[in-house]
Amino acid sequence: MKLILLGPPGSGKGTQSRLLCEKLGLPQISTGDILREARQRRTALGKKTEGYITQGQLVPDALMLALMEERLNQKDCQAGYILDGFPRTVAQAKEFDDRLEHRGETLNAVINFLVPHEELVKRLTGRRQCKGCGAGYHLEYAPPQRRGVCDRCGGVLFQRDDDKAETIEKRLAIYQDQTSPLTGVYERAGLLKNIIGVGGSELIFRKILHEIGLS
Numbered sequence: 001m002k003l004i005l006l007g008p009p010g011s012g013k014g015t016q017s018r019l020l021c022e023k024l025g026l027p028q029i030s031t032g033d034i035l036r037e038a039r040q041r042r043t044a045l046g047k048k049t050e051g052y053i054t055q056g057q058l059v060p061d062a063l064m065l066a067l068m069e070e071r072l073n074q075k076d077c078q079a080g081y082i083l084d085g086f087p088r089t090v091a092q093a094k095e096f097d098d099r100l101e102h103r104g105e106t107l108n109a110v111i112n113f114l115v116p117h118e119e120l121v122k123r124l125t126g127r128r129q130c131k132g133c134g135a136g137y138h139l140e141y142a143p144p145q146r147r148g149v150c151d152r153c154g155g156v157l158f159q160r161d162d163d164k165a166e167t168i169e170k171r172l173a174i175y176q177d178q179t180s181p182l183t184g185v186y187e188r189a190g191l192l193k194n195i196i197g198v199g200g201s202e203l204i205f206r207k208i209l210h211e212i213g214l215s
């Protein structure tokens with residue numbers, strides 16, 4: 001199965017793609033995670049892209065397409081994958097579509113999360129992540145037992161640079177401008193499944209399974 005999770009920053013793509021990957025035994029391909037890891041490891045890709053990420057801007061298409069070509073060619077993608085954060089521009093979607101067609105492959109669905117603006121801001125400002133194991137938390141919705149400490153590994157929790165209030169509004173505006181046109185593209189292709197992304201994560205997960213015919 002090949003799925004794209006689409007939606008603005010904070011709409012729950014990462015949360016739901018982890019649940020889907022666990023259920024379906026497929027790799028989660030989060031371009032944001034790949035870029036943050038490259039930055040942390042100070043690789044050439046990390047150095048080239050960190051400015052874009054911290055300022056809330058999109059990384060140029062050519063870089064993203066090269067990165068994804070390499071990732072999708074890996075063996076674990078043969079049976080399918082869940083894309084979280086890619087494609088994010090019409091140019092990326094076009095290139096990805098050409099790649100599928102060239103290989104005689106098809107996309108099963110594009111899950112599009114609908115979440116009100118104020119809720120997105122609340123989710124992003126409250127999000128925290130563990131420096132050690134990467135576990136995700138939210139100060140209000142999924143708080144750790146001890147403030148600033150990971151329940152799972154005892155690591156330190158931190159806030160992503162791009163989750164600062166001033167950068168969040170910029171990311172949301174860029175989403176509207178550059179990524180939201182993809183909903184029209186995938187709707188015309190008959191692939192778009194709109195999901196109201198408000199409510200408990202388990203409820204949203206069940207809605208997705210229903211939309212993709214797994215419940």
Ligand code: AP5
Pocket residue numbers: 007008009010011012013014015016031032033035052053054056057058059060064084085086087088089092123124126127128136137138141142162171197198199200201204
């Ligand atoms: P990326 O990491 O992809 O960030 P994003 O799209 O902005 O999405 P987020 O990770 O912020 O949110 P999410 O939708 O995954 O929500 P989450 O599940 O975490 O990209 C980062 C940057 O990398 C980009 O800005 C860009 O610079 C670059 N980049 C990446 N891909 C690119 C591409 N293709 N092209 C160009 N540049 C690219 O949830 C958020 C919070 O809400 C969490 O705290 C969570 O616990 C909570 N939450 C989740 N679900 C619920 C719920 N149902 N109820 C209550 N709380 C919830």
